[in-house]
Amino acid sequence: MHDRAGMRAFFMPYAMQAPLFYNTATEASVLTSISTPLDSASRFLAFHVTPYTCMSKAENLRGEEYGTGAGRAVPWGRHIRRRDDRDSDGAVSDGRPGTWAHFPKPGGSLRMNILWFTWKDKANPRAGGAEFMNEELAARLVRDGHRVIFLVGGFPGCVREEEIGGYRIIRLGNRWTVYLEAYRYYRRYMKDWADLIIEEINTIPFLTQFYARNKPRIFIIYQLCREIWFYEMFFPLNLLGYLMEPLYLYAMRKNICITESESTRKDLRRFGFAEDRVHVFPIGIGMEPLEELGGLEKFPEPTLLSLGALRSMKRTVHQVEAFNFAKAESRGLKLIVAGDGSGDYKERVLQAVADSPYRDDIDYLGGVGLDTKYELMRRSHLILVTSVKEGWGLIVTEAASQGTPAIVYNVDGLRDSVINGFSGLICRENSPAEMARLITSALSNREKYEAMRMSAWKLSKEYTLDRSYAEFAAILRRVCRGNPRVSG
Template structure:
């Protein structure tokens, strides 16, 4: 039985700054709703509370999710608090999305509610891009010191290893932190022809932290080397008028096309027709646009910054720009490598393989596991008194009595641990566990001999292969056995 099935008939509240219908919705909103609607599809009673925007309804249904809206850009926090106070006995679990400032749901829910905080990326250095003193200081205080106090002991979800590192190093959280990555969009069934001329496509919100201006400033020298270069920019936001003016001032009117907000179909057409997508952001929680482009067979060029260094595998599905390397030079190098049609085809195959390892179904299952683990902790009144470990141990072993081991795994493992079985061979990911504790756990399982090592961050992001085909590009060890059966925590 999956974790999603265990949440059937439970009441779950999602708190997010915006919902997918909001004009400024982006990757964080897609993450929230893709998971919320999958919980609803498993018969959980799911409510999404977000900000009201012009022309929106106060309440409606979308894909089985009840969407409630209240307040505005900042008034949504007060409106959400009032909703929680009025319905404090309604919800079994609250998933609080921290978009810079969380909703502080533990202050308004009973102690038996499973409160989980989801963090996409750390905003400590970005508050200065949007606010002046003293509001930038207030924002940093709320995200760090106040959040650390309010969510003390609660489960935290990070969308990438980079975000988890920021939760520890920048925010100072000692909570258990679980990885639940973004899924991958399902590409259109309509084939998209790759452009014959070198083409860059960027689909993003036009805001300061996305730094699209860096791309525009790199284009004049790049265009001298690639006179047929075309650049497609899609997305809306407050920076769009300034970016249009900058493009004109740089003489790029014949090179750059601004498409504004585009439909999902148009976005896939732009990404699928390009040779390369560019992500010049100062930081990301993950870099969903990288995976969206990869799903269309298009590699990405991004700065080597938090989040993007997890989404981009150097030389596999794209390239990372190190500090000190001019963006124009990095673009020229990538375009040169992609100038051969055969090279573009090989890159497309790698990109689709990488994006195919992520799915929203798996993301929803992993978040459901965290909710169940938090509910269990609350039920047992457990609160960690020591610093939580971010280590994950990968172990694999064989047992002559595989059925007995399988029954034991279902009983002893936590919801957030993951395992697969191929015949009499087992592979297990133990979250928050070093080698010594892994050895002790295997002794309790009755396993006398096993190999184990610390898992790579990539192995935490993507699920183990379930087809028994052996080692793959994620680094899971080869186990050439048929009929793999994947489990995630107790069934």
């Protein structure tokens, strides 16, 4: 994150944005004037900045045959033919194995080619609930006859292109350069292909409204960054991001936007989006809720669960501190910390565990697989969530489906996923001491605890992937039926 190349690539999208915010009357001429230097910049990044650790399956197996060499830098998309080079079914292909999917053109007026911009996919080591939702929605779009291609950032060791569940993932550049690479790739290969553009904004926008102006477009914003900038980014980029976010949101305010919580909807309204521009659709969980709670066996001692990536914005250290406070009131209390991370914050979490006077009652598991995750959710008594901000808090609903209620901080997203006193508890103030008070309160009254976990479990059954998709697809249909208010 701190490397010079990454910083260089990070600033370039904002250099592109600056004139657009203040010269809206001449957007077209500004875009024309920057297109050539932008292409030059992206070509420079392709060869000098981007670490080409992603390779197509064909290159992994037969790189020398294709003249690339194992791991040599190859400009993204060079092996893909242009729009005019088509097979009989209308699919773009260069005839090589493992490089491009052959998509038959589906019938029906609302069968679409959907191009989805987002900086990471489910295979990315930094993926979370948003990426899970994206790809579940994409799989259902394909099932209904649409064609979906994701343009995402690459990561070390990734496969450059692959097909999963019928949708295509094309990985371009890296975390920082994907925005420029996606712009370049779109202009070269995709501008005539896409019927609908979905742009997910997660910290940095792709700015598709400025180079794909004639396309129906939807933004997906699961959450705004705001204070997260100061937890996840270093100075001065954190300050720059914080100041730029309201500007690019205001520039995008005329577009249709989809989000997953009322908190994010209110945030978007605050930054200029009109009421009829923001649509909330319900998230869905991938795990099946337990059939019943009656035979569920919890751990013999009251156990708290800390689950998820060890990142600064998750404030896992607060959960360890809350356990320390609560342990003084409940001597049998245990804490399980399950999740991995890297860098300074992981070291802070491990140090907090090591410094705890009750460290013998804390079990740090590191990263865990799905089976272990589900078992921990079923057998723990409470899950703790202390994030700075969330879009929803998928982990809260997942734990509820396994019979475990949550105690959460009162922040965006978490106050949406928990109904205070009914399906979980929300802290009055966001501090370890207050969380400890609620832990003690929840575990000391068995009748209220059982009622709360029953309510959480029943409520979780409403959050199905099929319901999410039904409401999501309804919004897409509205956009693509020529509603004149769709594109700003």
